[in-house]
Amino acid sequence: MSAKKRCAQKALTLIPDHSVIGLGGGQTVSYLVDDLASSGLDVQVVTPSMNTAWHCKEAGLQVLPTWMVDHVDAAFDGCDEVDYDYNALKSGGAIHTDEKIIASMADRYIVLVDPGKVSETLSFRHPVVLEVIQEAYSIVLRRVKELGGRPEVRRSKNKDGFLRSDHGNLILDVQFPQPDDISALDWELNHIYGVVDTSLVVGLINGVMIAKENEVVWMDQGGKEHVI
Known part of the structure; x- marks a missing residue:
C-alpha cells in the first residue's frame, strides 16, 4: 500500500x-x-x-x-x-x-x-499567491514590492491573457525572502485594499x-x- x-x-x-x-x-x-x-x-x-x-x-x-x-x-x-x-x-x-x-x-x-513538505519554519521556496481584484492590480503590485516581494501575475496556458480565480479575480504569484515574522507578513498582505486573500495559512x-x-x-x- x-x-x-x-x-x-x-x-x-x-x-x-x-x-x-x-x-x-x-x-x-x-x-x-x-x-x-x-x-x-x-x-x-x-x-x-x-x-x-x-x-x-x-x-x-x-x-x-x-x-x-x-x-x-x-x-x-x-x-x-x-x-x-x-x-x-x-x-x-x-x-x-x-x-x-x-x-x-x-x-x-x-x-x-x-x-x-515539513520543515522547522517555512522556507518560502514556493511563492505566496494573492487573489487580487483587477482594479487594485497596480497598487497591489507596488505594495508587495515595497514589502520585498517579486510579483508576477499568473498567465493562462490555454488562452491569451491572465489566469483568473473561480471568482473572476487575478492571481498574483509573489516570491518573498524568508520573513522574520510570517504572521506579520500575512497581516500586511491581507490589509492591502484589493487583496482578497493570501495562500499563507x-x-x-x-x-x-x-x-x-x-x-x-x-x-x-x-x-x-x-x-x-
Missing part, C-alpha cells in the same frame, strides 16, 4: 458519522474520497476543488455548495509547505481563498503531507498528518511526532 493511501485510511478514522466534511485537492484526498464512499459513514462534503467535487459525485457522496454551510466538522487538505508552528503555504491550485473559508468553519483543519491548522514510507505520524505543534 502506498504511503498516501495509508494516510487517507488514518484520516478516515478522524471523521465522525453524520457530519459535514471539507475536502481540498490532491492524491491523498482522492484516496480519502474512495475510503469515505466505501465506509458507510453518513457525510456531506464541501470542497473548493472541482476535481474533488466531481470525484465525490462519481463515488456517490453528497456535495454541498460552500455558501449553504456555516459549520464543518472536520476538513482535510494538502499544502506545499508546513512548519512546526502549523503555518502553511499553498500555491499551485489558486483556490486558497475558498480553502481557507472552509478551514475557518471547521472544528478541525488537518493537512495531509509527505515528509518533504496562519492560525487555522489543528493538526498535521505525515505520510512516511512505512508509517503515518501525527505532528504536534513544535514538531514532535507520534506514530498513529
Whole structure:
C-alpha cells in the first residue's frame, strides 16, 4: 500500500458519522474520497476543488455548495509547505481563498503531507499567491514590492491573457525572502485594499498528518511526532 493511501485510511478514522466534511485537492484526498464512499459513514462534503467535487459525485457522496454551510466538522487538505508552528503555504491550485473559508468553519483543519513538505519554519521556496481584484492590480503590485516581494501575475496556458480565480479575480504569484515574522507578513498582505486573500495559512491548522514510507505520524505543534 502506498504511503498516501495509508494516510487517507488514518484520516478516515478522524471523521465522525453524520457530519459535514471539507475536502481540498490532491492524491491523498482522492484516496480519502474512495475510503469515505466505501465506509458507510453518513457525510456531506464541501470542497473548493472541482476535481474533488466531481470525484465525490462519481463515488456517490453528497456535495454541498460552500455558501449553504456555516459549520464543518472536520476538513482535510494538502499544502506545499508546513512548519512546526502549523503555518502553511499553498500555491499551485489558486483556490486558497475558498480553502481557507472552509478551514475557518471547521472544528478541525488537518493537512495531509509527505515528509518533504515539513520543515522547522517555512522556507518560502514556493511563492505566496494573492487573489487580487483587477482594479487594485497596480497598487497591489507596488505594495508587495515595497514589502520585498517579486510579483508576477499568473498567465493562462490555454488562452491569451491572465489566469483568473473561480471568482473572476487575478492571481498574483509573489516570491518573498524568508520573513522574520510570517504572521506579520500575512497581516500586511491581507490589509492591502484589493487583496482578497493570501495562500499563507496562519492560525487555522489543528493538526498535521505525515505520510512516511512505512508509517503515518501525527505532528504536534513544535514538531514532535507520534506514530498513529
